[in-house]
Amino acid sequence: MRIRVARPDDAAAVVALRAAVYPYLVRGVESTHKMIANPPPSPGWTALVAEVDDRVVGWVSAEPNNTTSTANFGNINLLHVHPEYRRRGIGTALLAAATGHLTPLGVRRVRVWAQADALPFAHRHGFEPSRELRFSALDLDPAPALPDPPPGVRLRPIAELDPHLLYAADVASAVDEPGDVPVDAVSYQSWQYDVWDNVGLDKTASTAAEVDGEIAAFSLVKRDGDRMWSDYTGSVPAYRGRGLARLAKTAALRRAAAAGVRVAYTSNDEANAPMLAINSRLGYRPVAAEWSCLADLT
Structure with missing residues (x-):
């Protein structure tokens, strides 16, 4: 397993991974390709993938939150690992890479989103649930x-x-x-x-x-x-x-x-x-x- 920066040609694999974990989210290959190839204009955005035997099995993006007046706040977005590759430390490695990216940028408080079965993982890493989001x-x-x-x-x-x-x-x-x-x-x-x-x-x-x-x-x-x-x-x-x-x-x-x-x-x-x-x-x-x-x- 290795963690690396996402590349534009990962787009199809990233979308397939997302569909396995978040079937209720909608973002196609073209828009995912653009996001990776031409990142958001706000400074500090990054996207990382976890790879096992050349297969993309995990994803996370991270950025300082530049849409709020709250100082030093950051987002860790869509941290997820394919169900077949969980409990191998991949999620922990992705989280460490994301927080390691944000800390030098001055982020002091961070938000991550978790499905119900990921709440124990979040708690083990020092995150406390705050708000519930309903998908319909x-x-x-x-x-x-x-x-x-x-x-x-x-x-x-x-x-x-x-x-x-x-x-x-x-x-x-x-x-x-x-x-x-x-x-x-x-x-x-x-x-x-x-x-x-x-x-x-x-x-x-x-x-x-x-x-x-x-x-x-x-x-x-x-x-x-x-x-x-x-x-x-x-x-x-x-x-x-x-x-x-x-x-x-x-x-x-x-x-x-x-x-x-x-x-x-x-x-x-x-x-x-x-x-x-x-x-x-x-x-x-x-x-x-x-x-x-x-x-x-x-």
């Missing part, structure tokens, strides 16, 4: 019915929008999103990389609800074949309570279904009651849970 799925055959938009509300594919306006709506809607740290320092450059220029973003299915020329709510669709991920659905605070987030998400789901998507996935913090209620009304069913786990680095 929706069969789009048939897609949910679309109610008539209220007077003055226009549904538009985001392909027709100025991305700077969508960025502003995204930032405004995310400020009070429940989580371990606030999402209150997202630069346009970072947002453009993560959202607008993501090769998986379906700009025709992704939908915004516009009121008097302003983006009031939106729902983003990232797609891989006949599977999609509801990347983020948000409502600008001034327009909440009007059902616009549900309207935008329903329209996005229907547009994705019309383009051949058959199943939609999403995730929500268990404290995000409004969004969980929307998903329940749309027919989503829970399929998995993960927990954020926090630790201090020394």
Whole structure:
């Protein structure tokens, strides 16, 4: 077994590994290739793989969290090992490599996500569970019915929008999103990389609800074949309570279904009651849970 920096030509193997561990996540080979070949613009991002007999059996990425005002906070993302290769020290080696990368960058507190069966592993390494994340799925055959938009509300594919306006709506809607740290320092450059220029973003299915020329709510669709991920659905605070987030998400789901998507996935913090209620009304069913786990680095 060896740990090494991920290469672009690992993309297909990484996606196959992810499908074995996280069948409810959606990121295709093309977008994974781009992420490795052209990393996020924020400094400090890295991705590592574990290899056994030239087979990729583990993955982790790590980065300082540059989307929050909380100082010295970092993320260890998608640390996972193929089920056939567990209990050999591979996860521990990946975690050590990730924390070893973050510590010299000034990260002092770090978050990792863990499935239920990985919580003992997290605890052994000094991580304590913090928040629960619910993953849900929706069969789009048939897609949910679309109610008539209220007077003055226009549904538009985001392909027709100025991305700077969508960025502003995204930032405004995310400020009070429940989580371990606030999402209150997202630069346009970072947002453009993560959202607008993501090769998986379906700009025709992704939908915004516009009121008097302003983006009031939106729902983003990232797609891989006949599977999609509801990347983020948000409502600008001034327009909440009007059902616009549900309207935008329903329209996005229907547009994705019309383009051949058959199943939609999403995730929500268990404290995000409004969004969980929307998903329940749309027919989503829970399929998995993960927990954020926090630790201090020394």
